[in-house]
Amino acid sequence: LPSTWLGWASYSWSHAVDHFDGVIVPRTWDQRHSVAAGLNWTRGPWGVSANLLGHTGWQRNDLRVDTGSVIELAPRNSDSWPAYVSFDLRGTWVRPLPVGALQVFAEVNNATDRNNPCCSDYRAVESPAGVALSRDTSGWLPRIYMLGVTWQLP
Numbered sequence: 430l431p432s433t434w435l436g437w438a439s440y441s442w443s444h445a446v447d448h449f450d451g452v453i454v455p456r457t458w459d460q461r462h463s464v465a466a467g468l469n470w471t472r473g474p475w476g477v478s479a480n481l482l483g484h485t486g487w488q489r490n491d492l493r494v495d496t497g498s499v500i501e502l503a504p505r506n507s508d509s510w511p512a513y514v515s516f517d518l519r520g521t522w523v524r525p526l527p528v529g530a531l532q533v534f535a536e537v538n539n540a541t542d543r544n545n546p547c548c549s550d551y552r553a554v555e556s557p558a559g560v561a562l563s564r565d566t567s568g569w570l571p572r573i574y575m576l577g578v579t580w581q582l583p
Contacts, residue, residue, distance in 0.1 A: 431472070438466040447505075454505045460484040460513075476521040486510035492551050498559035513545045513569070529582040535575070542572040 441463045445456040463484040470477050488506035495501055519536040539545075545568050552563045 433471045435469040435471075436467065438464075440464050449505065454507075455488045457488050457490075457506060459488050459506075460486075474523045476519075476523070478519045478521075480517045481515075482517070483512060483514040486512050487547075489549070491549075492562055492564075494560055494562055500553060500560065500562065510546050514541075514543055515545070515569075516540045516543075523581075526580075529580055532579045532581055534577050534579070536577075538573045538575070539570055540572060544571075545569040 442461065443459070443463070444461060445459040446453050447456055465480070465482050467478060467480040486509040488509050490506060491503040491508050492500055493503050515538065517536070517538045518540050519534060521532055521534045523533075524531045546566050547569045548567045550565045550567070552565075554561050554563050
């Protein structure tokens with residue numbers, strides 16, 4: 430049986446901003462650079478694909494404590510998360526049926542288990558110098574394994 434290889438890639442540059450009272454700030458989902466690439470191999474009923482996705486870090490808001498122990502919001506979207514990267518893999522097997530086809534697949538999203546920070550939880554804590562902030566950061570999806578069966582109708 431002959432093998433078939435397919436590949437694709439894309440790159441985008443963007444700049445999304447908001448205007449607030451004469452001030453221009455980057456939007457929360459502003460991602461200046463974005464890259465996506467993939468490779469797919471098929472041979473008969475078998476297929477394997479790999480995708481790489483990445484973009485510059487989204488903007489984020491921070492809290493801070495001023496000299497009077499007052500908690501305040503830092504200037505809107507004045508900081509950003511680290512770059513996001515995900516590498517995904519998928520294997521498939523397809524069997525034609527009298528009506529449609531049966532597909533069995535196994536997939537691993539974020540195969541490298543990269544920690545892509547996305548969210549912060551703040552807590553105000555008392556300290557000898559006054560109020561301080563404690564921040565816990567969580568991430569986007571960890572490595573996820575999926576198995577599935579689909580019936581594709583014509």
